[in-house]
Amino acid sequence: MLRRRHVLGLAAALLPLGAHGQSFPERNPRLIVPFPPGGLTDIMARLVAQRLGEGWGRAVVVDNRAGGNALIGADLAAKAEPDGHTLLSITLTHAVNATLFPAAPYDFRRAFSVISVLGSLPLAVVVNAEKSPARDLAGLVALSRERRLNGGSSGTGSPPHLGLELFRRVAQAGDNIVHVPYRGGAPSVTDLAGGSLDMMVSNLPECLAQIRGGRLRALAVTSAERHPLVPEVPTVREAGQPALEITNWTALMTQAAVPPALLARLERDVLAAIHHPETRRRAEEGGFQVLGWDSARSSTFVRAETDRWATLVTEAGIKPDA
Numbered sequence: 001m002l003r004r005r006h007v008l009g010l011a012a013a014l015l016p017l018g019a020h021g022q023s024f025p026e027r028n029p030r031l032i033v034p035f036p037p038g039g040l041t042d043i044m045a046r047l048v049a050q051r052l053g054e055g056w057g058r059a060v061v062v063d064n065r066a067g068g069n070a071l072i073g074a075d076l077a078a079k080a081e082p083d084g085h086t087l088l089s090i091t092l093t094h095a096v097n098a099t100l101f102p103a104a105p106y107d108f109r110r111a112f113s114v115i116s117v118l119g120s121l122p123l124a125v126v127v128n129a130e131k132s133p134a135r136d137l138a139g140l141v142a143l144s145r146e147r148r149l150n151g152g153s154s155g156t157g158s159p160p161h162l163g164l165e166l167f168r169r170v171a172q173a174g175d176n177i178v179h180v181p182y183r184g185g186a187p188s189v190t191d192l193a194g195g196s197l198d199m200m201v202s203n204l205p206e207c208l209a210q211i212r213g214g215r216l217r218a219l220a221v222t223s224a225e226r227h228p229l230v231p232e233v234p235t236v237r238e239a240g241q242p243a244l245e246i247t248n249w250t251a252l253m254t255q256a257a258v259p260p261a262l263l264a265r266l267e268r269d270v271l272a273a274i275h276h277p278e279t280r281r282r283a284e285e286g287g288f289q290v291l292g293w294d295s296a297r298s299s300t301f302v303r304a305e306t307d308r309w310a311t312l313v314t315e316a317g318i319k320p321d322a
Contacts, residue, residue, distance in 0.1 A: 024084060024265065029060045031087045031252075034073025036066045036184070040205055043286055044118055044250045045089040051273035060087075069097060069157060069320065071104055078106035082257035084266055088112065092248050092309070095302060096157045099310040100320055108306065112253040113263055116270045117298040119288035120249040122223035123163045124204045124233065129217040131195050137219045137239035140199065144173035149198040152180045152188035154206075156321045159248040160185065162309060163201025163222060165316045170241045181321065192216065203248055204229065205287035222246045229287055249291075249305075251298060267295045 029052070033045045042064065049060035065073035070093050080086035098108035127134050134140035143149065144167075151167070153160035161179060168177040180197060182188040185206035191197050192207075193215040200207070201222065208229060210216040218233045222245055226235055236244040252270055254263065273279060274292040283290050293301065312318075 024262065025056055025058050027085060028058050029056070029085045029087065030063050030080075031060050031089060032063045032065055032073045032077045033089045034065055034067075034070035035091075037064050039184070040121070040203060040248070040286075041089050041091050041250050044283060044288060045252075047279050047282055048118060048252065048270065048273045051276050051279050052269060055269060055273065069101070069155065070094060071097065071101060075105050077253070078111040078255065080255065082255035082259075084254060084258050084262045086254065087115070087266075088253045089250060090253055091250050092159045092162070092305065093157065095305040096162065096309045096313060098306045099313040100157045100318065109303070111256055113256045113258060113295065114298040114302050115252040115254060115263070115266050115295055116274065117249055117251040117291050117293045117301055118270075118274050119283055119290045119292075120223075120247045121287045121289065122204050122221045122227055122247055123159060123201045124207055124211070124221050124230070125163075125167065125199070125201050125219045125236070125244075126192065126207050126211065126216045127199050127219065128192060128195055128197075129215055132198065132217065134199075134219065135217075137234075137236065137241060140219055141171040141173075141241075144168075144171045144176050148176050148178060149173075150178050150180050150196075152182055152192055152197040152200045154182055154185040154188055154203070156181045157313070157318060158185075159203060159246065160188070160201050161318070162312060163244070163246050164199075165312060165318070166244050166246060167199075167201055168316075170243050189216075201244075201246075208287065220244070223289075227287070228284075250288075251302065263295065 031045055031049050033042050035041045046062055049062050053060040077086055077088035134143050151164045185203055189207045192200050193210045211218050220236045220239045221227050221233050222236050271292050280290045
């Protein structure tokens, strides 16, 4: 009986209700993902879009607008009509871009309202299992002080790049850590597994198959707790480097000018979607910790992340790719 009531409650939360005397949505909503299809942000966006579409009775169209370090898609969303029919999927990259691109065509702090932080996932410090002598995080720190290491990332300002910069700091390795940016996580992980790179601080799902296949060795995960997909891998805190903690996350936003009543409606429906048992199960299988925070908590979190990474971007002198 309790399970039936729970499911009925979720269904009721997603029923189309009146907005200013009209039904919402009036047409197929659009969820802009400023990254290519198949990535982590895209996967979570499609899970939530599917559940929203089922509840709203209108398909939510996922619109991948990759490019410009996620600026192209975000700018498109910022300029859309503030009627609740355009959503934007963001990640930690959005918070970093606020400092990395001060001349962006929209105001990062004022253009959007955060609907919900949907979920987070850790990164993993990984090395080539065959070629690297580092058996644990302390060993990699020592190695980085002895010789130059090439560290890959999925792009300048990406979470793996931030993780690499944090490692450079905790290791006090200076110029011995050379950043090698790629266009995406998959090619960088492939090159690490092939021996072209020495290390990465990679999004866990992007390197999980190579870890399980024995081509990469995971030295630590960057979350506060061990991850259920790799329970044998210690956290950076357990490995003696708590300053290396970093989590990637994904959230949904809409235009700041969306009326409060409609924003509350979007918040309620998105929370019902992300907390649906099937959505949660599939997200967790993909490596996410489902959060599904309300708008107020999510907004506070995104502001704090923007401030936190502004310090690192500035102090490390990170600049956009030419």
